[in-house]
Amino acid sequence: MSLSMGACPHAWRHHLQHRGRMWATSPVFRRQLFLLRSLAPTCAHGGRASSSSLQVHAMSAASAAAGPVYEADAEAVVRRITPPLDRARHKGQAGKIAVIGGCREYTGAPYFAAISALKVGADLSHVFCTKDAATVIKSYSPELIVHPILEESYSVKDDERESVSSSILAEISKWMERFDCIVVGPGLGRDSFLMDCVSNIMRHARQANIPTVVDGDGLFLITNNIGLVEDNSLAILTPNVYEYKRLVQKVLNCEVNEENASEQLAALCQKIGGVTIMRKGKADLISDGKKVTQVSTFGSPRRCGGQGDILSGSVAVFSSWARHFLLSNEQTTEKSVNPMVLGCIAGSLLLRRAASLAFEKNKRSTVTTDIIEFLGQSLEDISPAGR
Ligand SMILES: NC(=O)C1=CN([C@@H]2O[C@H](COP(=O)(O)OP(=O)(O)OC[C@H]3O[C@@H](n4cnc5c(N)ncnc54)[C@H](O)[C@@H]3O)[C@@H](O)[C@H]2O)[C@@H](O)CC1
Numbered sequence: 001m002s003l004s005m006g007a008c009p010h011a012w013r014h015h016l017q018h019r020g021r022m023w024a025t026s027p028v029f030r031r032q033l034f035l036l037r038s039l040a041p042t043c044a045h046g047g048r049a050s051s052s053s054l055q056v057h058a059m060s061a062a063s064a065a066a067g068p069v070y071e072a073d074a075e076a077v078v079r080r081i082t083p084p085l086d087r088a089r090h091k092g093q094a095g096k097i098a099v100i101g102g103c104r105e106y107t108g109a110p111y112f113a114a115i116s117a118l119k120v121g122a123d124l125s126h127v128f129c130t131k132d133a134a135t136v137i138k139s140y141s142p143e144l145i146v147h148p149i150l151e152e153s154y155s156v157k158d159d160e161r162e163s164v165s166s167s168i169l170a171e172i173s174k175w176m177e178r179f180d181c182i183v184v185g186p187g188l189g190r191d192s193f194l195m196d197c198v199s200n201i202m203r204h205a206r207q208a209n210i211p212t213v214v215d216g217d218g219l220f221l222i223t224n225n226i227g228l229v230e231d232n233s234l235a236i237l238t239p240n241v242y243e244y245k246r247l248v249q250k251v252l253n254c255e256v257n258e259e260n261a262s263e264q265l266a267a268l269c270q271k272i273g274g275v276t277i278m279r280k281g282k283a284d285l286i287s288d289g290k291k292v293t294q295v296s297t298f299g300s301p302r303r304c305g306g307q308g309d310i311l312s313g314s315v316a317v318f319s320s321w322a323r324h325f326l327l328s329n330e331q332t333t334e335k336s337v338n339p340m341v342l343g344c345i346a347g348s349l350l351l352r353r354a355a356s357l358a359f360e361k362n363k364r365s366t367v368t369t370d371i372i373e374f375l376g377q378s379l380e381d382i383s384p385a386g387r
C-alpha cells in the first residue's frame with residue numbers, strides 16, 4: 001500500500017474510493033464494520049465501558065484528560081486495520097517504510113526496526129544510515145534497501161558542511177514521497193552534524209505529509225527542538241522511561257507524576273500539539289491529547305535492548321495500514337478515529353504477543369532476534385493471512 005503511489009495522486013484516490021464502494025458490499029467489509037463497532041474499550045479497572053471508543057474520542061480534551069484509562073480492544077484493532085492479502089495487489093501496496101538511523105556505534109537498532117516492518121507485512125523497507133553502518137546493516141539482511149548517505153561530524157570538513165548537508169537532503173528527498181511512513185531515530189546517535197541533517201529531513205517529511213515515528217535518538221533530537229513535531233498530527237513519539245522523563249521535564253517543566261500518569265500524558269500531547277505519544281512501560285499508554293488508552297497484555301519479563309526498535313518499525317506499518325483503512329472507508333468511519341493511535345495499539349499488542357511466544361521458547365536467553373521471529377505467528381494468530 002502506498003498513499004503516494006503512482007504518478008497521479010488523484011488516480012490513487014479514485015482507486016481508493018472505487019475500492020471503498022466495492023468493499024461496502026463485501027462480507028469482509030461487513031466484518032470490519034462489526035469490528036469497528038465492537039471497539040468498545042474495557043476500563044483499566046475491569047468491566048466494559050459504556051461508550052464506544054469512538055465516542056470517547058469525541059470527548060472534550062479536558063474531560064478526557066481527567067478520565068479513566070481504557071484498555072484498548074487491541075485484537076479488534078489489529079484485525080480491523082490489517083489489509084487482506086489481495087492477489088490483485090502489487091509490490092509496495094502493503095507499505096513502504098524507511099528508517100533513518102544507524103551510525104558507527106549502533107547498527108542493530110535500525111536493522112531491528114526495518115526488518116520488523118517487513119516481518120509485520122510491509123513490502124519494502126529502507127534504511128538511511130551513515131556510510132560506516134551501511135555495510136554492516138546490509139550484511140544482516142539482503143531484504144533491506146540500505147542507503148549510506150548520512151555523515152557524522154568527524155567525516156566532514158567545516159567548510160563542506162553546508163554542501164554535504166544539502167546533498168544529503170537532496171538525496172533523501174528523491175525517495176521521500178514514496179514512503180508511507182518514516183521512523184526517525186533508532187541507532188541514529190547524537191552527533192551534532194547528523195542531528196542538523198536529520199532535522200532538515202524531518203521538516204521535509206512534514207511538508208510532504210509523510211507520517212513520522214520518532215524513537216530513540218530521534219527523541220533526543222526533538223526534545224531539544226520541539227518545533228520539529230509541534231502541531232504535527234502525523235507524528236508519533238514512542239519514548240521509553242528515560243526518554244519520557246526528558247520530554248516531560250523539557251515540555252511541561254516538571255517531573256513525571258505516576259499518580260496522574262494519564263492526565264500528564266494527555267497534557268504533554270496537548271502542549272506539543274496534535275502529536276500521538278506512546279509511553280512505553282509495564283503498560284503502554286497511548287494518547288493524542290484527547291483520550292488515553294493502554295495496552296497491558298503481558299509480553300515477557302526479559303528487558304533485552306531492541307524491543308523498542310521492533311515496536312517503532314511495527315507501529316510505522318500499522319499506522320500506515322490504519323490510515324489507508326480509514327481513507328478507503330471514509331464514508332462509514334467516524335472522523336474522530338486517529339489512525340496514529342490505532343497504529344500504536346496494534347504495534348504494542350503484536351510486540352507483546354511475539355515477546356511472550358519468544359520467552360516461552362527461549363526463557364532467559366530470549367533476545368530481540370528471537371522476538372522478531374515470532375512477529376509473523378503473532379499476527380497470524382490474530383488475523384490469519386488466508387482469511
Ligand atoms: N543493538 C542496538 O544497536 C541497539 C541500539 N539502541 C539505540 O541506542 C541509542 C540509545 O538508546 P537508549 O535507549 O540506550 O537511550 P539512552 O542513551 O538514553 O539510555 C541508555 C541507558 O542509560 C540508562 N539511563 C538513561 N537515562 C537515565 C536516567 N535518567 N536515569 C537512569 N538511567 C538512565 C538506561 O539504562 C538506558 O537504557 C538509540 O539510538 C537506540 O535506538 C537501542 O535501541 C537498543 C539496541
Ligand SMILES: Nc1ncnc2c1ncn2[C@@H]1O[C@H](COP(=O)(O)OP(=O)(O)OP(=O)(O)O)[C@@H](O)[C@H]1O
Nearest residue numbers: 240241280281282284299305306307308309311351
Ligand atoms: N516493565 C515492563 N513490563 C512489560 N513490558 C515492558 C516493560 N517495560 C517495557 N516493556 C515493553 O517493551 C517494549 C519496549 O519498551 P522499552 O521500554 O524496552 O523500549 P526501549 O528502551 O526504547 O527499547 P530499545 O532497547 O529498543 O531502545 C514496549 O512495548 C514496552 O511495553
Ligand SMILES: [Mg+2]
Nearest residue numbers: 216240308309
Ligand atoms: Mg529505544
